[in-house]
Amino acid sequence: MTIAIETHDLTRHFGDLVAVDHVNMQVPKGSIYGFLGPNGCGKSTTIRMLCGLLIPTEGGASVLGIDVLDDPEAVKSKIGYMTQRFSLYEDLTVRENLQFMSEIYQMSRTDRAQRIRVQLKKFGLDDRARQLAGTLSGGQRQRLSLAAVTLHEPELLFLDEPTSAVDPESRREFWEFLFDMVDRGTTVLVTTHFMDEAERCHALAILDQGVLVADGSPKQLMAELPASVVEVASDTTRIVREVLLELSEVIDVAQLGSRLHALVQPDVQNPTAFLGAALERKSLLASLKLVAPNLEDVFVMATLGRGADR
């Protein structure tokens, strides 16, 4: 297994703010690597450093075997970067935008026409080819962006929240497309706030306030969660939640629909009985069940720990 991205103590300050704090990670080639974390935790900043757009304050990274500090330009011809904000030209048509990108990457003339046709079709934009990019819907824009940054078939793809405005159906197609690319050897680093998307990644990194607080495959992260998860169903979830949060053995309680997920310290022997007793003392009715952790639990756990530290 070869490595596509490797960082060592990658750090970036903005004045007093430490946006990315000594991040060490490895992204294997040919995988989809997910970046999770609350708003402002440093996901975009990390990607920008990996693309050579921001200089690290400390540490460094090698991308596709090239040191980004030494030769950022060598990296640039091999990667595609889909920015979080739409960054194609709103006053150019869909086709003109793709045309422009193909020319910038110096694709051959015949290649160009062929690739543009393929991309338009693949991303369901053929009947929008003459429309101005600025008049596309949010989801269409994101499809266009992805079409544009994959036009030159980069070895490594950075996607910053590529599906934030995409409907569930298109999101599935989006991910199928990513898997297609990975099958052909592309490496993808993608940030997302959707747990279902995170679950599809080969590996994940969770960032919180610039620090990498957890990484590994989704399975591994869920299996190794240092907490028991108790699902609580009740008619009075609000009061139940307040009662549970007062217990020092309870790390956090998240509401998932009509049920609660309580994260309990792993040293509590029988968490269901323990929580049941606590609720009984307040004469609250609830049915409790020990469940396998899901990714959201992992996310809550990972980002909570540091919040408490500070």
Place this chain on the structure above:
Amino acid sequence: MRLLSGARILAIAKKEFFHLRRDHLTAGMVVGLPIMMTLLFGYAINQDVRNLNAGVVDEANTSASRALIADAVATQVMRIVSRAGSPRELEQMIAAGRISLGLYIPSDFEERLAQSRPPFAQLLIDDSDPIVLGAARGLAQLPIRQQAIKKDSPGTFELRALYNPERRSPVFIVPGLCGVILTLTMVLFTAIAIVRERERGNLELLITTPVQPLELMIGKIIPYVFIGYIQISLILLLGVSLFDVPVRGTMLDFYVGAGIFVISTLTLGLLISTIAETQFQAFQLTFMSFLPQLLLSGFMFPFEGMPRAAQYLAELFPLTHFLRIVRGIVLRDATLSMLTNEIWPLVLFFVVVMALATARFRKRLD
């Protein structure tokens, strides 16, 4: 440094044309601004002063005094709007702004004439306005119709105006206007074109591609060179057809000279684009660089009349040199090869500012 790619430069230039095609306001400005400015400067701004409001006090009231007044009016510099009883009254009318000139002929006018004892009469002028002062100076030279006066002898020198004997101001102004409009629009358009990409977030994508700063810069300025040519052609066409501006040199020299100027002044826009963060800042910086050029280049005020320091400063501006080039070619039938003294500063400006802009432009966000 890697080799520049012509294909990428072309791609950027093409894209810039697409932007222009869809941006009707800017496209309108490209054509509208030179037309408007040429008409404005050609018709409205006229340095020959005419029909200043004047008041007259004629205490002599003789045929000679009336002849003098008639001659003064005949120059068309002034027209009489009021007659007054005393010089004091004239002063008050000037203070009130009702007249700019007061013509006072004393009661002993004829005696003074007979004895050749000047001054024969007095002009009171509102010199709070320098234009009036200039006009009045001309009026003061007015000869008096009287055989007895020998003052009316010819001057030492005979004057031969070679290029604009009728002193028509469009002839001076239109060629210069080419330079002024190009300076404004070229710098503004290029500065805006790059800052806009930064403001709209396009640059984050663009600098992640293999495009090189110099490719970006050259690609960006190509469309504006074309625009520059459209503008000066328009100005010249209007100047020739509406104001009879003579074009004495060859068009080839004119266009080559203009091309050198356009390319060198464009680089200023590129430099501004590496400094300004927003389009508004780009606007302000453009005007900041434009005003001293407008004032010191010799377009508005005579270059020779400026203090040394200002002249040295003005020598740095592309506009100063282009004004000399364009006046030379259009009015004096000079060839470019006679004007090398004005061309090398433009080339030097291009090299220095382009290098600065390219060095300042980073393919980075910080």
